[in-house]
Amino acid sequence: MISTIIIVILGVAGFFLAGFIHHKKTKSQKMVCIIGEDCDTVVHSEYSRFLAIPIELLGMVYYAFISISYGLTIVLPNIFNIQAVFWVLSATIGAFLFSAYLVFIQGLVLREWCEWCLTSAFICLGIFLSAIFGVPVGLVDFLAGNHLSISIIFGLATAIGLGSSTVTNVLFLKFLKDLRISSDESAVLKIVSQVTWFALGLLVISGAGIFLPQAEKWLSSSVFLLMSVVLVIIILVEAVLYLKVAPRLMRVSFGEEHEHMKGELHYARRMAFILSATAIVSWYAFFVLKSIGALPFDFKTILIAYIIILIISVLLGIFTEKSLSRGS
Numbered sequence: 001m002i003s004t005i006i007i008v009i010l011g012v013a014g015f016f017l018a019g020f021i022h023h024k025k026t027k028s029q030k031m032v033c034i035i036g037e038d039c040d041t042v043v044h045s046e047y048s049r050f051l052a053i054p055i056e057l058l059g060m061v062y063y064a065f066i067s068i069s070y071g072l073t074i075v076l077p078n079i080f081n082i083q084a085v086f087w088v089l090s091a092t093i094g095a096f097l098f099s100a101y102l103v104f105i106q107g108l109v110l111r112e113w114c115e116w117c118l119t120s121a122f123i124c125l126g127i128f129l130s131a132i133f134g135v136p137v138g139l140v141d142f143l144a145g146n147h148l149s150i151s152i153i154f155g156l157a158t159a160i161g162l163g164s165s166t167v168t169n170v171l172f173l174k175f176l177k178d179l180r181i182s183s184d185e186s187a188v189l190k191i192v193s194q195v196t197w198f199a200l201g202l203l204v205i206s207g208a209g210i211f212l213p214q215a216e217k218w219l220s221s222s223v224f225l226l227m228s229v230v231l232v233i234i235i236l237v238e239a240v241l242y243l244k245v246a247p248r249l250m251r252v253s254f255g256e257e258h259e260h261m262k263g264e265l266h267y268a269r270r271m272a273f274i275l276s277a278t279a280i281v282s283w284y285a286f287f288v289l290k291s292i293g294a295l296p297f298d299f300k301t302i303l304i305a306y307i308i309i310l311i312i313s314v315l316l317g318i319f320t321e322k323s324l325s326r327g328s
Helices: 002-026 039-043 055-075 082-110 115-133 139-145 147-178 183-219 222-253 264-292 299-327
Strands: none
Touching (some): 002 039, 082 183, 139 147, 264 299
């Protein structure tokens, strides 16, 4: 009961905080940060929307949902069955991961901090921890009892991620035929890549839900171990490509203010082709491994095979970039 009350209080606080940010943005009022950072840079940045929806509106919807859901359990303790609890908990975990992603954006991409946004992230963390400690049954038993639902989510997330990443990287390579990315092309890539990040979040959540109840079994599976390695590589590659390389291509192409380095456009283009090829190959490798389920080889053997395929994809990326450069 205590954890539920804490969640409701935090949810209400988060709702009003997100509403405050939205009010400031719609009224074009300056966001003042007490710690001296530039809050306006963060709340009005290109990352202030997700799937074309302002992040603070998504926050208001989430906080309202959490406050109402957990508030009802205080008044009517038995209103939700275990399946409903699972979906509420999933939303909580998803919001926590999304807030961590936004903190990452502030620190490593924008290099500016917004104390209002950080406060919202801490609220998400508090709700997440309270929800985990307040699960009505043991967490492992809870996950085991919802194995089918979690597996369905994992399958859908794999399909969404594979599809969106394929579309994103194909468009990326197409747009780079002239060795530059326009602002309109960048906007298209950003929307589609955000779908990929949404799918990655679902994969991490559902994957953990599948793993925890049968950890010993999965740790002895060479396919599962390689899938885990591939998923980490996908996350790292997607992060570097769409949060560092693509924005740099935009700045160089259109002469925006940035720290200039000799040969930076050539280097950024080559990295773009290498990372794009790696992402596509890794997503399809992940999909194939999930579909197969088991292989008559040990982890080391299939890892070596995956590395060889990655090397080939990197060489193809370099060859493609060189061919386009010679033809331009």
